[in-house]
Amino acid sequence: MAQVTLRKVVKAYEGGVQAVKGIDLDIADHEFVVLVGPSGCGKSTTLRMIAGLEEISDGEIAIGGKVINDVPPRDRDIAMVFQNYALYPHMTVFDNMAFGLMLRKFPKEEIKRRVDNAARILDITPLLERKPKALSGGQRQRVAMGRAIVRDPKVFLFDEPLSNLDAKLRVQMRTEIKKVHQTVRTTTVYVTHDQVEAMTLADRVVVMNGGIIEQVGSPQELYHNPKTRFVAGFIGSPAMNFIPGRLENGAGALRVHLPNDIVLPVPAERTARYQNLAGREILFGIRPEHLTEAKNLDRPHFAPMTATPEVTEPMGMETLVHFKMAGAEICGRVDPLAPAAPGQPLPMAVDMSNMHILDPQSGRVL
Amino acid sequence: MSQGTLSVPAAPAAAPPRGGALKRLSRRNSTVAFLLTLPLILLILGLVVYPFLYALYLSMLNKRMTRFIGWENFTFLLGRETFWNVVFQSVLFAVSAVLLKALIGFVLAHVLHALPSKGQRKWRGMLLVPWVIPPAISTLAWWWLFDPSYSAFNWALMGIGVDPVPWLGQAGWARFSVILVNVWYGSPFFMIMYLAALKSVPDQLYEAAAIDGASGWQKLRYVTFPMMRNIISITVLFSLIVTFANFDIVRILTNGGPQDTTHVFATYAFQVGIQSGDIPLGASVSLFMFPLLAVFAIFTLRGVNKRSKEMA
Numbered sequence: 206m207a208q209v210t211l212r213k214v215v216k217a218y219e220g221g222v223q224a225v226k227g228i229d230l231d232i233a234d235h236e237f238v239v240l241v242g243p244s245g246c247g248k249s250t251t252l253r254m255i256a257g258l259e260e261i262s263d264g265e266i267a268i269g270g271k272v273i274n275d276v277p278p279r280d281r282d283i284a285m286v287f288q289n290y291a292l293y294p295h296m297t298v299f300d301n302m303a304f305g306l307m308l309r310k311f312p313k314e315e316i317k318r319r320v321d322n323a324a325r326i327l328d329i330t331p332l333l334e335r336k337p338k339a340l341s342g343g344q345r346q347r348v349a350m351g352r353a354i355v356r357d358p359k360v361f362l363f364d365e366p367l368s369n370l371d372a373k374l375r376v377q378m379r380t381e382i383k384k385v386h387q388t389v390r391t392t393t394v395y396v397t398h399d400q401v402e403a404m405t406l407a408d409r410v411v412v413m414n415g416g417i418i419e420q421v422g423s424p425q426e427l428y429h430n431p432k433t434r435f436v437a438g439f440i441g442s443p444a445m446n447f448i449p450g451r452l453e454n455g456a457g458a459l460r461v462h463l464p465n466d467i468v469l470p471v472p473a474e475r476t477a478r479y480q481n482l483a484g485r486e487i488l489f490g491i492r493p494e495h496l497t498e499a500k501n502l503d504r505p506h507f508a509p510m511t512a513t514p515e516v517t518e519p520m521g522m523e524t525l526v527h528f529k530m531a532g533a534e535i536c537g538r539v540d541p542l543a544p545a546a547p548g549q550p551l552p553m554a555v556d557m558s559n560m561h562i563l564d565p566q567s568g569r570v571l
Numbered sequence: 572m573s574q575g576t577l578s579v580p581a582a583p584a585a586a587p588p589r590g591g592a593l594k595r596l597s598r599r600n601s602t603v604a605f606l607l608t609l610p611l612i613l614l615i616l617g618l619v620v621y622p623f624l625y626a627l628y629l630s631m632l633n634k635r636m637t638r639f640i641g642w643e644n645f646t647f648l649l650g651r652e653t654f655w656n657v658v659f660q661s662v663l664f665a666v667s668a669v670l671l672k673a674l675i676g677f678v679l680a681h682v683l684h685a686l687p688s689k690g691q692r693k694w695r696g697m698l699l700v701p702w703v704i705p706p707a708i709s710t711l712a713w714w715w716l717f718d719p720s721y722s723a724f725n726w727a728l729m730g731i732g733v734d735p736v737p738w739l740g741q742a743g744w745a746r747f748s749v750i751l752v753n754v755w756y757g758s759p760f761f762m763i764m765y766l767a768a769l770k771s772v773p774d775q776l777y778e779a780a781a782i783d784g785a786s787g788w789q790k791l792r793y794v795t796f797p798m799m800r801n802i803i804s805i806t807v808l809f810s811l812i813v814t815f816a817n818f819d820i821v822r823i824l825t826n827g828g829p830q831d832t833t834h835v836f837a838t839y840a841f842q843v844g845i846q847s848g849d850i851p852l853g854a855s856v857s858l859f860m861f862p863l864l865a866v867f868a869i870f871t872l873r874g875v876n877k878r879s880k881e882m883a
Contacts (some may be wrong), residue, residue: 279781285778285782291773292779293794308784338881426755
């Protein structure tokens with residue numbers, strides 16, 4: 206059993222700066238949890254506190270039900286993969302992977318069996334006699350993972366393990382990490398600033414910002430039901446569009462009234478949810494993928510509009526169009542065959558069933 | 572930049588050869604490289620190669636430097652007991668002093684490294700003092716501390732009821748004293764080299780080792796020490812050469828005495844060559860250092876080279 210529990214965990218530095226401001230988190234056994242957020246949000250610090258590399262200023266961290274606040278890293282039964290791999294340059298790949306086992310006085314045959322097994326999983330058997338200098342970035346990353354796997358620890362900790370790889374290799378290693386987790390099923394805490402990595406790898410994503418947890422949820426949950434403006438803007442690429450406006454009753458229905466007299470009808474199934482907000486200033490949020498070329502306009506929750514793209518970015522499978530709407534810079538995603546061209550008015554459709562209404566003061570999704 | 576590199580020959584049509592052979596020669600990169608290194612080559616020729624060859628030539632002359640006598644000076648030395656004493660003392664002096672310096676330097680570097688960076692500078696500066704003072708001056712102070720009549724050490728020893736020690740008067744104690752002063756003088760050099768090496772070991776390696784389960788001692792043995800091996804080798808080699816050829820400390824403290832027991836190659840060569848007026852014999856004494864150090868240097872540098880190729 207290796208669940209990880211964080212209770213009111215605080216990391217404060219000298220001078221009173223708080224990197225982590227009292228977070229609570231429960232990670233289940235076998236779960237793959239990704240901590241994601243911008244630089245300085247406290248995600249790495251949180252991971253390092255779990256690892257024992259940073260002292261916990263306040264609160265409690267437990268692994269497998271046992272509080273480990275004052276347990277040194279080597280007795281926490283964890284393994285960590287570092288951003289710069291942190292391989293020992295004077296040791297061969299085999300010795301790098303065997304080091305932790307050797308220090309724990311495992312018998313030679315057992316060490317060899319485990320290293321060979323991990324090398325097979327990671328496809329690095331032919332590299333075992335090499336030194337790290339003779340390896341490529343991707344191979345070093347595999348060795349670093351191998352070093353974690355051979356230990357068979359309670360928890361894997363990954364600290365931005367893919368940041369030093371080029372884009373193509375990163376995608377490949379991402380799949381590799383997921384595959385490894387599906388094989389070994391060890392509880393994993395993974396830190397990244399890349400929301401795509403977070404979404405693709407995680408069972409659950411923890412979005413952090415400014416030392417607090419903004420939201421915890423499955424990738425789908427975070428995408429469809431963000432709770433705050435930060436999460437709504439952070440998850441998804443390109444980011445969600447936000448336009449300030451007002452909710453009002455008009456023509457017998459609830460409507461979103463945006464500047465420049467743009468009026469969008471609230472779909473019937475959402476009317477009850479927003480009815481008591483009528484007359485209030487709100488922030489209207491809509492993802493680029495829900496601002497498409499004119500289609501499905503026969504369906505009730507698709508509202509027509511016209512945009513004049515300033516810039517178009519063909520991506521192959523879709524084209525991103527950037528335009529001004531109600532005074533805000535807006536991005537939409539249209540079919541590559543749609544007649545999108547800069548300066549040419551383009552009929553578009555807003556999928557109102559996927560809109561979000563936020564409180565402009567608190568930033569909460571209403 | 573691209574003019575006349577070997578891989579990109581200048582197109583003849585674009586750059587027709589103008590001027591004489593000298594101009595063409597000066598365009599070649601190898602010529603430029605040679606000219607740029609010429610000052611250093613001349614310096615080495617003048618200060619290393621010429622004195623070495625001249626010493627070789629001198630060592631093959633008779634005492635009055637009138638006749639070429641081949642290897643006779645060398646065979647004469649090999650047959651003398653004093654010379655073998657000098658060889659023994661030089662090796663004892665250099666090896667024990669270097670080992671002690673390496674050990675003390677290692678410990679000091681670790682202690683300094685563990686200090687918070689605020690206090691570190693102050694301590695580093697203070698610990699460097701012995702190495703910064705010219706050894707001729709500091710050795711005089713030591714000589715005074717060892718002096719038979721005014722020895723501060725003996726005064727302190729008497730204070731706790733221990734008999735005075737003949738620091739420079741007895742072979743064993745005199746050997747100990749010259750080594751002690753040399754260690755005092757040379758340890759800071761090791762300390763500063765090791766400190767630089769320690770600072771270049773990435774923190775993440777220690778973090779990885781901590782998670783792998785290493786204790787403090789194991790981190791030292793499996794991470795710090797292997798990462799520092801090249802620096803240790805080079806520092807030991809360098810220090811061995813300098814210590815082996817030490818002159819000032821022995822000359823001032825004991826002048827080779829008592830009964831030639833503390834002579835090292837340099838002081839013995841000085842005594843034979845300058846003070847006794849047999850320059851060819853003195854030159855032969857000093858030349859004996861060369862093969863001893865060369866063998867050691869070759870092995871050390873080969874190891875350093877191999878390791879630096881394997882590691883990043």
